[in-house]
Amino acid sequence: MMNVFRRFRFRSNRSIRFYKYFLSYVLIVLILLSVTGVAVYSHFLQVFKEEVENANVAALMQVRDTMDVRFKEMQRIALQIAENQQLTPYALNNSGYDWYHSVNELNKYRFGNTFLSNLGIVLNRAPERRLFTADGVYQMHYFFNNVFRYEHWNEEEFVQTSASINRPLIRPVENISLNNGASRQRFATYLYPLPANTENPYATVVFFLNEQTVNDYVSPFLQKYNGAFFLVDEKDRPIVTAGGEWNAEELKAVWSRISAAQLQRQINSLVLQQSNYSVVKLPSTVNGWTYVTLIPSDKFLQPVQSTQQIITAVFVSLLFLGLVLSFLLANINYRKLRELVTIFGERAGDKATNGSGDEFDYLSDALRETTRHETMMARLNSRTGLLREKLLLSLLQGKSDRLYELDNLFEMSGVHFVHSHFKVMILEIDDAFAFQRGYSANMQDLLKFSVINVTEELIGEIGKGFGIDLAEERGIAVVMNIPKMSDEDSEIRGIAVKIQQFFKSYYKFSLSIGIGRSCQQLDELRSSFVDAERALYYRFLKGNEQVLIYEQLYTEDAASKLSGYPVNMEEQLVKAIRQGKADEAERAIGDILSAIAAKSATPAAAEASCKGLIHLLIRTIDEWEDAKDFRLEVEELLTNSYVTIERLEYELVRICRTLCDTLMMKKESHNFELRDNILSFIEAHYADNSLTLENIAARFGVSPSYITRFVKDQTGLPLIRYLGQVRMQKAKAMLRTTSFTVTEIAERIGYVDTMNFIRNFKKTEGVTPARYRELSSDKGSQIAGSEE
Structure with missing residues (x-):
């Protein structure tokens, strides 16, 4: 620490600004420590009390949320039972195999919920009193006397309660004698009428909840706080109780005190046996x-004294550290300020202020002077830029009769033509809409400005270039001033390609560039500009990202090319659409547009042929009465202006594909005979292990993708999954009714690999084939034994 002070030792030449810095930091430290100290010491006990209460509430919320989730699951199970076809009154009134299915369904619900010890269902108006549980089917008197004997509840009371309730009811925990007195445990019983909230429920779902299972959810909370827990019903009766240090009788007495206290708030205080407790409900x-929980309050207040001592020590340490940091920060900031003052003084030729002055005053005066100078330069540069734009626009607009007025502008705008020849280059962004959507207006201007600079720099390799943003268009125009060259077009094309590469690599958009004819007079620049625009028009035939030179395009033998395309291509397109063959329609459109591009002499001729193709599609669509939406979509193509023929092809293919798919689906929806034939074929040949998607499709003369989609539309399952479902149904029937081995059954339903069959069976049914057979046999025997 002493080394630090030696490094930042007091200097007599520090100004008053340094001491202002230091006192400001010290004041901040004192304010922060004072506020913190008052908050800690004044509200320390209150904060700890709130922490105790919040901890109790949070812990109880965890228990409550866990228990509520379990009871919601039981309500959900009851609703699922009401909709289960294996558990309807009709199924439960039958006997034999239907009972086996009923018990199996109840067993699935029990296995899916660890909170339940058992569950069952009883029909309220059945001729015989039976209780269907996950363990089997029991006569009511046998169940209540031998299997599940309540200490304070019998068969008649259960039947009366079940028939009279119309909303869920829970019976508090009581002692239960299990299996003829083999063991004794405590259970709560939860009754859920079906349907709930009606006057005459036809059945009641019974859930058996072991008290120990409930206590397992509560015990982590009780072990941590050494308190007591109560779950109370609407009538203020404890359903489940648990306490680390209290037995059942003591918990009952404790609850009588809590209930008598008439808890009015969420968190309450209670004195029991001269001890303070927090009661949370x-x-x-x-x-x-x-x-409801009962927690000793004093357990949370033991560390208060030691924490107060720690806070005092921390407060003193922070005060000392704050003073040191205040000195260091003040010295660092002041040193930077002095360095800045020295720099300004050296540039201005002044002597920097000494320690008696204020550095801020000196800097303010210096910055004002600098700002005045920069403002004057900015105004001058702005005026120069406007003059340059005015000059170039006048030249491109062909105002030759006013050239004499422009002479004075050349010198003022910095535009100097030193070579004998001129050309105009126009750069246009191919996907202008995406460019405008991807960048803000200011960013677009900045990007165009960078492109102008790069273009002028590259043209500087052979001459001089002067660029301007075409505000009403979507591109940039560049006036090139170049010397006479033998390979002029080659040189300019190379520069244009470099410009395209730069723009695409940095901004991810492509450029198309049109170049006009060469001229030697300024009043001819208008013609070169128009030529460049005409060259860009050829993008419709040539595509995007092209360098289009007017002289090369218009020297071709246009007369040798004819517009149009062979008539047989139209016939192929119409036939493909009528048959709903999207792939063939796409190929036909591609062939037609390729022929148009190859045979058209000019973009205008190509556009005329394309409009003829669009009208052909409209006439074809008119053959279907419910295809008006497609007609409107095609008609929009006549009004839209597409830059390239590739974009028009994309739109035509998209519309034709959707139209073909729609027509094909309409044909499929009425093909009931094909559906019956396919399903009958699978039913007859499911045992054939060579059966595949491809040979089934070949059998009916359709593609694999088509038959997969068709079967899914008709059955809800793709073809192969439907075949697997049929095989599993056959396997289950053989497991129940035959003595075939698992390997034999796998072979009989079309499986080559037995392990593959076992995996698929377990994935579908939840158990292995052997276990399924065992359960089928055990349930049948159990049902028969219960009836006896």
């Missing part, structure tokens, strides 16, 4: 029950 989110 939370209502359930799914029913009218209440969750």
Whole structure:
């Protein structure tokens, strides 16, 4: 620390600005520490109390949310049981195999919920009293006397309660004698009528909840706080209780004290046996029950004293550290200020202020003087730029009768023509809409400005270039002043390609460039500009990202080319659309547009042929009455102006593909005979292990993708999944009714690999084939035993 002070030792030449810095930092440190100290010491106990209460609430919320989720799951199970076809009154009134299915379905619900010990369903108006559970089917008197004997509840009371409730009801935990007294456990019973909230429910779902299972959810909370837990129903009766240091009788007495206290708030205080407790209650989110905890308050206040001492030491340390940091920061900021003052003084030829002055005053005066100078230069540059734009626009607009007025502008704008020949180059962004959407207006101007600079720099290799942004267009015009060259077109094309590469590599957009004819007089620049525009018009035939030189385009033997395309191509396109063959329609459109591009002498001729193709599509679409939307979409192509023929091809292919798919789907939806033939074929040949998607499709003369989509439309499953479903149904039937081995069954349903069959069976049914057979056999025997 002493080394630091030696480095930043006090200097007598520091100005008052340094001490202002230092005192400002010290003041900030004192304010922060004072506010923090008052907040800590004044509200320390209150904060700790709130922490205790928040901890209790948060912990109880975790318990409540966990328990509510379980009860929501039981409600969901009850609703699923009501919709399960294997658990309808009709199925439950039958016997034999239907009962096996009913028990199996209940067993699935139990396996899916670890909160449940067992569950069952009873029909309220059945001729015989039976209880269907996940363990089997029982006569009511046998179940209540031998399997599940309540300490304070019997068969008649259960039947009466089940028939009289119209909303969910839970019975508090009580002692249960299991399996003829083999063991004794405590259970809560949750009854859910089907349907709920009606006057005459036809059945009741019974959930058996082991108290130990509930306590397992609560025990982590109780072990941490050494408190008590109560789950209370609407009538203020404890359903489930748990406590680390209290037994059942003590918990009952504790609850009588809590209930008598008439808890009015979420968090309450209570004194029990001369000890302070915090009582927290939370209502359930799914029913009218209440969750209550009792926590000793003093357990959270033990570390208060030691924490106060720690805070005092931290406060003193922070004060000392704040003073040191204040000195260091003040010295660093002041040194930078002195360096800045020295720099300004050296540039201005002045002597920097000494320690008696204020550095800020000196800098303010210097900056004002600098700003005045820069403002004057900016105005001059802006005026020069405007003069240059005016001059170049006048030349491109062909105002030859006013050239004498422009002479004075050449010198003022910095435009100097030193060579004998002139050409105009126009640069246009191919996807102008995406460019405008991807960049803001200011960013677009900046990018165009950079392109102008790069273009002028590249043209400087052979002459001079002067660029201007065509504000009403989407491109840039460049006036080139070049000497007479033998390979002029080759040189200019090379420069144009470099410009395209630069723009695409940095801005990810492509440029098309049109170049006009060479001229020797300024009043001929207008003609060169028009030539460049005409050259760009050839993008419709040549495509995007082209360098289009007017003299090369118009020297071709245009007369040797004819417009149009062979008539047989139209016939192929119309035939493909009528048959709904999208791929053939796409090929036909590509062939027609390729022929147009090859045979058209000018872009105008190509556009005329393309409009003829569009009218052909409109006439074809008119053959279907419900294809008006497609007609409107095609008609829009007549009004839209497409820069390239490739873009027009994309739009035509998109419309024709959608039209073909629509026509094909309409044909498919009415092909019921094909559906019946395919399903009958699968039913007859499912055991054939050589059966594949390809040979089934070949059998019916269609493509694999078509038959897959067709079967899915008719059955809801793709063809191969439908075949797998049929095979699994056959396998289940053989497992239940035959003694074939798993390998034999796999071979009989068309599987070559037995392990593959076992994996697919388990994935579909949830158990292996052997286990499925075992369960089928055990359930059948159990049902028969219960009936006896």
